[in-house]
Amino acid sequence: MQKWVGSASVMSAAVMGLDVRPVSVEVSLIQGTPMMQIVGLAQGAVREGRERIRAAAAQMGLHVPGLRITVNLAPADLPKTGAALDLPIMLGILCAKGDLPQDALQGTLAAGELGLDGSLRSIRGALPIALFAAADPHIARLLLPAANLREASAAKGIAVGGSESLTHILAALNGEARLRGPAVLLSPSARPSGDRAPDDGGFDLSAVKGQPVAKRALEIAAAGGHNLLLSGCPGSGKTSLARCLPGLLPTLDVREAVDVTTIHSVAGLLADGAGLKRARPFRAPHHSISEAGLIGGGTRPRPGEASLAHHGVLFLDELPEFGRRTLEALRQPIEEGQVRIVRAAGSACFPAEFTLVAAMNPCPCGFLGVPGRCRCLEETVRRYRRRVSGPLLDRIDMLVDVPAVRWEQLADAAADETSAVVRARVSKARARAARRHGTINARIPPVRLEEACGIDRGGRSLLRKAVTHLGLTARGYHRALRVARTIADLEGRGRVSEDHVAEAVRFRGTC
Ligand SMILES: [Zn+2]
Incomplete structure (x- = not known):
């Protein structure tokens, strides 16, 4: 005879491209042959999460023999990938087992990858998840690995907290410790220089x-x-x-x-x-x-x-x-x-x-x-x-x-x-x-180009000559006009004139 032990539900999210979809992690525990089953289009890394969760639980002394664990990831038709569901699954199990109070995770969205030793590792897409959470009135708090806290804190209107270890997270959820916030990790004046260091190595x-x-x-x-x-x-x-x-x-x-x-x-x-x-x-x-x-x-x-x-x-x-x-x-x-x-x-x-x-x-x-x-x-x-x-x-x-x-x-x-x-x-x-047309000159649509560029008579006449002389296509004509518009902008001129066109067509070589 199987005996029901408990159940719990934890909010999490899956990233699809740049979009974030809500995922509900539902956990049910039954006394019986020990096993863990994850259903709901769990793919690759999510299924492997079973091993990480077992190892982390054992490491923390949370292993309980004789439990049959079923994890359902809803909605069932949304494919889930990546290791970010490790943390919500683990928290769901602990909540269902009674190691965490049922209301500890109310209004909380959790995401994080577990290490075998119970550490929490950074995930992909923490910022889009935080932006998603901030826009949802039912979510008041975001629980993440410490390594993602600063990134996620760029989303305004949501409390972001976390840690580098599961033990610390559990202590905080039981009211015995405080979660880390992004500000605790680093004060604004002590930001790592990496954020501002350009990808180009700072060439001048x-x-x-x-x-x-x-x-x-x-x-x-x-x-x-x-x-x-x-x-x-x-x-x-x-x-x-x-x-x-x-x-x-x-x-x-x-x-x-x-x-x-x-x-x-x-x-x-x-x-x-x-x-x-x-x-x-x-x-x-x-x-x-x-x-x-x-x-x-x-x-x-x-x-x-x-x-x-x-x-x-x-x-x-x-x-x-x-x-x-x-x-x-x-x-x-x-x-x-x-x-x-x-x-x-x-x-x-x-x-x-x-x-x-x-x-x-x-x-x-x-x-x-x-x-x-x-x-x-x-x-x-x-x-x-x-x-x-x-x-x-x-x-x-x-x-x-x-x-x-x-x-x-x-x-x-x-x-x-x-x-x-x-x-x-x-x-x-x-x-x-x-101010003139709401975009950079390279992106002015061809239909609006003539009107947006404001070319004067001298400029137009030179551009016509250049089209014949250089054998420019319609596209080539548009490109030269856009470049001439930019040259006039650098000079602070309202109209595109002959000088601007002359410089622009010099960049049309014969390559
Ligand atoms: Zn050669």
């Missing part, structure tokens, strides 16, 4: 010698959000220039910082104890990256490099070496600013508004035009350049030649402008564009 424009044209191109790209392609020999400084771009963009505002942190959190790329990411992302994937790695994918959709670069910079060095399919997959994010992934286990949409900086050598050996060094055949060079032609090149606003730096420029002691000085001009130009 003043450290790059020479290259006035490329630096000007970076300023325009930053001000208008324009994609650009840097072409030059190895050692000309293309990578250093690209790494300077995040530092030329205005600092992330709170909403953008939450977006960036959420994506990194879901991808499992936030360090333990990290808070909001404040620096613009700089992502530089190797050319061997897969399509899924670049734009996102997997059976349980995860964000790719394009989304990790959201609100920042995606740098593709040695562009012709990337797979053609991989590059073609970038068209959707470049055009729509987001990536949609559809899978049987669920679809996901990840934001992906980044500035693309691509770099390439002028020929396979890299030294085209350098006397005595380049032996590439004309046909080889053509074939090499053809690899980047087509759809992707058609979405790059500016083509920039980066010549080798002459030694007298390297030795030039004159101070170059710092990133902070350029960033101030960029911020003003972006604010002008935002």
Whole structure:
């Protein structure tokens, strides 16, 4: 005869893409053959949670022989993955067994991975879970591993507490100890520098010698959000220039910082104890990256490099070496600013508004035009350049030649402008564009372009000539107009005139 021992229900959550769905963890205990069963579309890591929970319970002396444990994860049709359900399952068992008072978990959402020794490990997606909890009036408290507390505290309107050990959590829920809060871990003045340290390693424009044209191109790209392609020999400084771009963009505002942190959190790329990411992302994937790695994918959709670069910079060095399919997959994010992934286990949409900086050598050996060094055949060079032609090149606003730096420029002691000085001009130009049409210039829809740009007669006449002379497509015409609009914004001009167009079409080369 089976004897009912107890039951309990604990609130938790599952992250699908960037979305959070509520999960109710229901536990029922019956006297009988010892076993634990987890039902409700529990996958991989959730089912393995049984072993972690058993080991942690044994470690803490909570092991009770002769109990048949059934865990139901509701709703039953939602696939659950990851180890974040370990903690709510464990708390449910302890509550059903009478080791915790029934009301200890009222209004509490719990998530956390258990270590075999009863420690609590960080989970992915703590920030989106906290934002979800804060928006639900039935949830008053969020219980998390200590390593996730600072990240989660970016969500306002919810009490966040936790610990690094299950023993401490139980003591707190029994009223014998206090949970840790984010403020206890670190005071605001003692934040780890990691939050502000940019992904780009803090490159400053003043450290790059020479290259006035490329630096000007970076300023325009930053001000208008324009994609650009840097072409030059190895050692000309293309990578250093690209790494300077995040530092030329205005600092992330709170909403953008939450977006960036959420994506990194879901991808499992936030360090333990990290808070909001404040620096613009700089992502530089190797050319061997897969399509899924670049734009996102997997059976349980995860964000790719394009989304990790959201609100920042995606740098593709040695562009012709990337797979053609991989590059073609970038068209959707470049055009729509987001990536949609559809899978049987669920679809996901990840934001992906980044500035693309691509770099390439002028020929396979890299030294085209350098006397005595380049032996590439004309046909080889053509074939090499053809690899980047087509759809992707058609979405790059500016083509920039980066010549080798002459030694007298390297030795030039004159101070170059710092990133902070350029960033101030960029911020003003972006604010002008935002006031005019609510977006950066690179994202003005073609139908609104003519009206939004306000080009004068001289500018229009020169642009027409350039279209004929350079053989620009309709897209090319629009790109040149957008870049000219940005140049006028940097000058603080209301109308786009001849000078602005003249500079813009200079970045339309013949690559
Ligand atoms: Zn060559």
